Amino acid sequence: MTKWMRRALGGVGLVAAMAMLMAGCGARDAGDADESATAGGGDKPQVALIMKSLANEFFKTMEEGARAHHAENAERYDLIAQGIKDELDVNRQVQLVEQMVARGVDAIVIAPADSKALVGVCAQAMAEGVTVVNIDNKLDAAVLEEQGVEIPFVGPDNRAGARLVGEELAKALAPGSEVAIIEGVPTAYNAQQRKAGFEDAMNAAGMKIVASQSARWEMSEAARIVPPILSAHPELKALLCANDSMALGAVAALREAGRLGDVLVVGYDNISAVQELIRDGQMLATADQHADQLAVYGIEYALEILETGAAPADRETPVDLVTAETMGS
């Protein structure tokens, strides 16, 4: 009996300790947010930036860009930046939007984890008078129409970006060459757009797409699926990867197979790790969507709508081709 009680007490103690720990973390987070919110008076608009996983380099860069912009424009607005743990944690993101509305922010700039599931809560936020701007992953047009809301999208055209990379690759290939696409997560809108862009460029240049498989945005998964594609298609001349992590994996697999140089690799995103590969010719090209500016474009647009009350319309942001040549200049 006493042993049980001791255990029970121990358990309660542990739970209490964990609760305090969490409360501590929570308090600190809130403190951070409050700090930026109260930094300089109460009449500045509050802008909440809600992103996907901050563990992902892309969103981390986006957040840093937004913070830098805020540091320079602290007198114009207050920034509350939030992310979720896992890119697929849709529920948590819905809760974040609700929290921000409850907190009384003036604008929400959001990179939705899901292009359909987030429409409802964004519509509610707009009904409460919050300005909502959609960045990164475009909300589904059909669902938006069904809910009767218009949420402006500010972001790059992934399809056009991928087409740009594909066209650069096509210049280095003989017409009729066999190529393969390494796709991202097939359910993601940007993955579909990039695949479509690659296909546009390859079809236009008369290349033969002999394989198209998903490596779920992951480096080691790409290294796992590239060798079988190579042996199924020995004449393969190029791999078009929907992000740079997968391009890194593809380069590793080609090096192992002794086919580097003979099979060309292109990627997307321009992460820091591929820049050296592009410089020394192991990768041909990638696309830069200016991740550090993506959130900034969204924030600027939200502020513009708040100030002028302009009607929301989509706005396209630049995508640039990156090759050894452009890096040299």
Add this chain to the structure above:
Amino acid sequence: MTAGKAAGAGGGGMPRAIADYLGMLGVLLALIVFFSLTAPNFLTVRTFQTIANQAPDAIVIAVGMTFVLIIGGIDLSVGSVMALSGAVLGVGMAQWGWSLPTAAAVGLGVGLLCGAANGALTVRWPIPSFIVTLGMMEIARGAAYLTVSSQTQYVGSRIGVLADTRVLGLSLPFLIAIAVVVVGQAVLSGTTFGRHVLAIGANEEAARLSGLATGRSRLIVFAACGMLSGLASVILVSRMASADPNMGTGYELQAIAAVVIGGTSLMGGRGSVVKSFFGVLIIAVLGYGLAQMGAQDPTKRVVTGAVIVAAVIADYYRGRMRR
């Protein structure tokens, strides 16, 4: 019943062990024949070389996981520990100018520390290893992101040396993995420590009452599993020439699947390192063959899942026929 379980695994006669290995080998051969008939250019030396070069990280993790499952535990943190070791290794080499041996040693050390922490926590407090390692899974993953500031760290050819070294067409990591399997099996079936591990897994209370240092054995098993995760990260970072903080996601489940396909019981007290090795190869051949056939991701997942369940059911019937 528990005593019988322990004896069935530890003291099994040679003929039975060989019959078991032949069973697994049969499954592997069946897969190879199937893919040779259905996938273009599957049956080539290159295919097997590639699989041998791809599998080492999964093999060494499966060896560690085999011991953990035999002792009646589970380690969900292997993939994250791998990412953390890899992150430290990558940043150490690329930014702090560590030499490859130093970086590799630190990588193993990070894994060892995480594993030892898992072990110590489950020994000191009566918390299931499921919970402790679930915690470590989050801690190590978060720490990995912090170490590399959430960016893939490019290391370059300095670390590639390890994976690019070939002996008889096989990569150095594969030979290391084979050595780990051989040593692992020898420890499990040929040493007192191995017998303790089996006894603890069969019935921890009985093992304790008969005077075995169960806590110490648990600690060693978890620490070894952590260190092998560290070894896996050295291997993977070397292959990729870069450290990705997302690496190893899902490895824990893949390792558990491979080990269970190899007939190791999730309840503990029974298992074989060599059969776990075959389990990894079965999953690797399956993945390779399906990709070569051009199967899409959802199909691959469905088929792999079905094979795991079928293999475990087959193992259940093999076990029953023996009694």
